[in-house]
Amino acid sequence: MWNSFRTDTEGGIVAGVSMMTGGSGNPIHTYIARPDGAGPYPGVVMTHHAPGWDEFYREFARRFAEHGFIAIVPNLYEQFGQGTPDDVAAAARGAGGVSDASVIADAEAALNLVKAHPTSSGKVGVIGTCSGGRHALLVASKVPGFNAVADLWGANVVVPPERLTPQQPQAVIDMTPDLNVPLIGLFGNDDMNPGPDQVNQHEQALIDSGKTYVFYRYDGAGHGFFYYHMPSYRQQAAMDGFNKVEDFFNQNLA
C-alpha cells in the first residue's frame, strides 16, 4: 500500500545501472532497484514499454524497491544501440521492433539474475505496461520459473493472424494454455488497444483454460493511465491499480 510505511522505519533502497549477460550471451544494461537490507525479498522482472528503457521504468522500479521487491529492468532494446530512450526506441521501431525470442531470452536471464541475488526469496513475478504488458504475458507463458505475472493494458495480446510478424510470430492469447502462474490484469475501459472487447476475449480464453487470474477494468481511463508524464494519467485508477498489483505480488510471491 502506497504511503503506508511507518515513520520510524530505517533503511532505504539501492538502485543503479549495471551490466548483465543477456539472453544472446552479450552484455546488456540493466537497472536494478532493491531494498537495502538482508532480505529475503521477492523479485520483479519488468519488461519495459515501447517508448523504451526509459526514466518512467527506472522510477517504477524504485517504487517496487521501496515496497520490498528486488526490481530488475533489463534493456530489451540493447541490440538497437545507445542514446536517449526515445532515439533508441525509434531505432527499435525502425527495425520492426524487438523479437519475441529476444525478449524471452533477456527476461529469462533477468529472472536468473534476481534469483541468484543473495537477498532474493526465490519468488519472482514479471510485470509490463503497454507492449511490455504483452511481453510480460509472453515471458510468463514461455519461461518456467516465474510465480506471478501482471499485464497492464498489454496491447496486441489479441491479434489477427494477418498482423503477426516475423518478430511476433504468435498471438499471445494463443499461449494461454501455457500460462501456469496467476495473472493480474489492469485495463482502461476507454482504451482502444486493448479495447474492452479484446480484454473480454482474453478473459474468456483464461476461463476456457481454467487459469487463475483477476482483471480490473477502470472507467474514465484509457491506455497508459499510470503515466504521470503523459495526458493519459488517471490519478485514481493509477493509485488503486498500483495497490492492487502490490497486493497481488505480495500474495503470490510470499
Next chain:
Amino acid sequence: MCTMIAMRTPVTGGGKGASGWFPVTQVNVGYDHTSYLLQEHALLLDFVNPGLNPGARVAVELDLASGKALVAQLQAAIQAAEESGL
C-alpha cells in the same frame, strides 16, 4: 511497438539532428505513442541513418490531419518540381 504500425523506406538525403548534419539513408513512418505531442498516438516520422547511431535522427510527430496536409503538399511540390524541368 505498441500499435504495430510501422513502415520504412530507403532514401537519399540529409538531415540536421542534435549533432549537426548527417546523411539520411532511411525514413521510418509509424503511428504509435508520442514522446512530445500531447496525444496518445501520432504519426512518427524519423529521418535516420541506421549505419550511424540512434541519435542520428530527425524526429517529427504529427497528428493525422497534419500528416495528410504534409502528404498533399509534398505531392504538389514534387509535381511542380518535375514540371519545371529544373
